[in-house]
Amino acid sequence: MINIILFGPPGSGKGTQSAKLLEKYKLSHLSTGDLLRDQLKRETKLGLEAKKFMDKGLLVPDEVVIGMIESKLDEAGPDTKGFIFDGFPRTVEQAKALDDLLTKKGTSLMSLIALEVTQEELVKRILLRGETSGRADDRDRATVMKRVQEYDNKTAPVADHYKSQGKYNAVQGIGSIDQIFGNLSLVMDDLMVANRS
Numbered sequence: 001m002i003n004i005i006l007f008g009p010p011g012s013g014k015g016t017q018s019a020k021l022l023e024k025y026k027l028s029h030l031s032t033g034d035l036l037r038d039q040l041k042r043e044t045k046l047g048l049e050a051k052k053f054m055d056k057g058l059l060v061p062d063e064v065v066i067g068m069i070e071s072k073l074d075e076a077g078p079d080t081k082g083f084i085f086d087g088f089p090r091t092v093e094q095a096k097a098l099d100d101l102l103t104k105k106g107t108s109l110m111s112l113i114a115l116e117v118t119q120e121e122l123v124k125r126i127l128l129r130g131e132t133s134g135r136a137d138d139r140d141r142a143t144v145m146k147r148v149q150e151y152d153n154k155t156a157p158v159a160d161h162y163k164s165q166g167k168y169n170a171v172q173g174i175g176s177i178d179q180i181f182g183n184l185s186l187v188m189d190d191l192m193v194a195n196r197s
């Protein structure tokens with residue numbers, strides 16, 4: 001299976017680029033942000049619990065998101081070519097859980113691909129997105145800054161976890177959507193070749 005983590009800080013373009021990758025490489029999308037927002041919209045118990053964290057720019061507890069990913073992986077049919085993980089794992093604990101879940105499925109992670117964007121650009125992009133996205137956590141500068149801080153403290157170490165496994169790749173995340181996608185595709189194509197040989 002082709003299992004890829006698309007990695008990067010909030011606002012780095014993971015959602016936009018994932019959509020293009022799914023289409024080109026025929027992979028399935030697993031976005032914990034989207035899954036949580038869906039729970040929230042349906043006002044499930046899990047959604048109402050998660051909202052308390054999301055509205056403050058804090059990470060939702062590991063066991064909640066790990067449980068969600070586990071059930072999505074279980075639902076996947078035998079024809080699934082692979083997954084793009086978007087917004088997951090966000091802590092080293094989640095990364096270890098993902099490694100275990102993939103091993104149990106008889107597969108493994110192919111690569112973590114990081115989108116590199118400066119902090120100044122991130123905050124600008126998120127606040128702009130907040131004008132139209134309808135996401136409460138995109139509108140308030142303090143909440144946005146908190147999310148960036150959570151990323152630096154808890155999520156950035158996930159990259160080191162996969163660096164030590166020799167699975168880390170990075171792509172410049174500034175430029176036009178198509179330029180960035182072009183760079184991502186080069187990395188993906190190299191990975192596919194390496195996977196075949």
Ligand code: ADP
Nearest residue numbers: 010011032033053054058059060065087088090
């Ligand atoms: P962004 O990448 O723009 O921050 P997401 O849609 O990925 O947005 O996530 C929105 C919010 O959902 C996060 O700020 C966090 O509160 C919660 N969340 C999403 N994924 C995770 C995760 N893997 N672990 C913990 N919390 C998460």
